[in-house]
Amino acid sequence: MRWTTLSVVVLLLVTGCSGGESSVPGGTPSAIDQLVAKAPVAANVPAGSTMARIKERGELLIGGSLDAPLLSLQNPGTGELTGFDADLGKLLAKYLVGEPKTKLVTSTSETREPLLANGTVDVILQTYTITPQRAERVAFAGPYYESGQTIAVRRGTTGIAKPADLAGRKVVVGANTPAIAAVKAAAPTAELVEFGSDPECLTALRQGRGEAYVQDQALLIADASQDNELEIVGEPFTKDPYGIGIKHGDEQFKQFVNDWLREIQKSGLWQDVWRNSIGTVVSGPPPSPPVIGSAQGS
Template identity: 70%
Template structure:
């Protein structure tokens, strides 16, 4: 998958944000909203609650100088709020791989936008709109590391991975004899790699490219060896809201707003034209 793809989104637990200046004007839903539907509840509340991250460069990162979340996922979150509410007003809740599903099921958040790979197992617990982006598992090492050039080279090595992520199954598939060490977040995994607690780190290339753009000690090895579609997580069984979000995705793809968002976030690091958005699947 050549130059590849990134993405995911926002947070500050329990912290609300006013409409962000400079956000692209996106479409606004003009149709009828059913009483008691998810869209109706969001409108009555006046804010879209999103689960995500604030420490993912190019995807959803808090700018300490402005207090604004920047990146592909962060922009998409504001655009979805614009579609639902007519203004990009969001409330950002910090999510981890372990808390995403509980946050959806108990209604703490309306959506998860956080490099959330769609898998058959997750579909049994979460509804997904999208995919809205596509990435793949890739390998990162400390700069200057020798002996790891392809997935098979992970055999017998200590490999770092995020807990509860598709990286674990991907490592077991290509290198069954690797010893996997799990950590709870991308920053924790990066810190462990730099401390020598593992010889390689396997993660979505989306996140690794963003990490490498900020950290000269990190080196990516080879190309992605899986295909991972990112979805927008929605409470399981909420088919109406899932269709609603998919309709919004089709609108921003057709209008070119998806591509525009990519260019001003991920496209500032990844060379070339914006990729074609992935086909939305039911």
Template identity: 50%
Template sequence: MTRITRKATAAGILLAAVTLAISACSGTTSLPGSDSSASAGADSVLTGAPVASADLILPNSTMEAIKKRGKLVVAEALDAPLLSQQDPTNPDQVTGFDADLAKLLAIYILGKPNVEIVPPASETREAMLQNGTVDVVFNTYTITEERATQVDFAGPYFESGLAVAVKSDNDTIKSVKDLDGKHVIVGANTPAVTAVPEVAPTAKVTAFATDPAAVQALIQGRGDAYVQDYTLLASDAASEKQIKVVGAPFTKEPYGIGLKHGDSDFKSFINEWLKTIQKGGQWGQAWKTTLGTVTDSAIPTPPEIGSVPGS
């Protein structure tokens, strides 16, 4: 998916870089309690985060260049609730699943979560990697074989897809399996238009032109459920407490970490880091304290590294 949240539109925002300098004790493999305004959830994700051993920082590698620079430069949104959202009262504070993973990667390379954010537009991500503006892209960047001819993808690190939202007091619909015979809201011209009849043949489908209109229709009871991309529904549920996401995505849209094309050492390094944080629980904790706060489903199983064409 190119973007499912509002893009930063002001030119100043697009050109500005936000530096997150959260201090940590040098040479340690875990972070002490932060004195910043970071949430308890973010603190719990970073506590005990792994740091790469010295032999993994190969000479003349991208990892070494980042370590010498002292910060990881990331293309990442500032306006994506639960993924990467800037605190308007504290611009240095950016929270969400993508934001947490970027900090964890910085810790793995640097020993501390020093991240500089450069907000991208969907159409600029390839160029930002190719010209070295950023080291990595965390930006709901769907892996495709076409894109993989221009950039490399580590991961996939998360698998989105179509999911189901209902009103917060609805306890009868727990997943897509419960949609048969129900009135289901979908977005016009989205994959849900054809996907819902395939999984729930007796559902009555009603399409709405925009996401806000679909959310309002659900709240007003004009439908029993709303089917849309998981991360968009999670964002909706974060700002509208009358709805919740139920179950896991029932289609697959794999998100990858964008890298400069041809940097095989950096790709292998990041893939090993992903396996490390998955095994160590940091990946699951990052999901639980961000996207997981608006759904009743358990922590999902991370997608298999390299399992998608183009990864």
């Protein structure tokens, strides 16, 4: 999906959450409460499956973020998570256990795969780009969304208007992210400076430890909604399909999650989740969800 980034008017951050006054008896249900109320529950959960174990536990364990605005951000007052990924996680939990009960385990680009492999989490919902290389270690349901690598700079920076302009410059990237290969392909002489998380990358850019930051456009738009000094340059120069990470080899669970994705896409719930999160700062109607299984590695 392509967004006209520089014409996007940042209107507001996601303020709805499933806790607080909006969800107490007699109060007005929040946006996510309303979506959860009409979200489906799986009709059949095979005995002995991953899904059955999650249902018996009564809680979906998710690897994700606490600090990604519009995607998965923790409300400091209520402790609730809001955003596109966070709300999808609640809907998946309801599909599995009958209630939107989730527990988030903070993960980074470097810890996601170990968390899945050792069973600490059931899924990763964290702008996890599907690649053939990752698919050798992780099973991916989806894709459920498509973004792309984009350039951000400190406001007022000149001389960087396109990927080729990164040549010979220090460029901040996330460790173990598609940005590394994308920058190397677009500007082979760029000097990459790697950090483990998006907040660390942003801090490095602000401190001048790099002249540009390359990251998923979805994350950068969320970052720019909170930081007026961050300027997004141009359009995405790659296509990055996001997948829901699942333990490698668990094809039954992967199919189950894919069936759920198809169901919420068909019913319009996916579009509603987008409107309540990313759609609050991006003008226009919801994009068409990517076709399940369309990404190499999914």
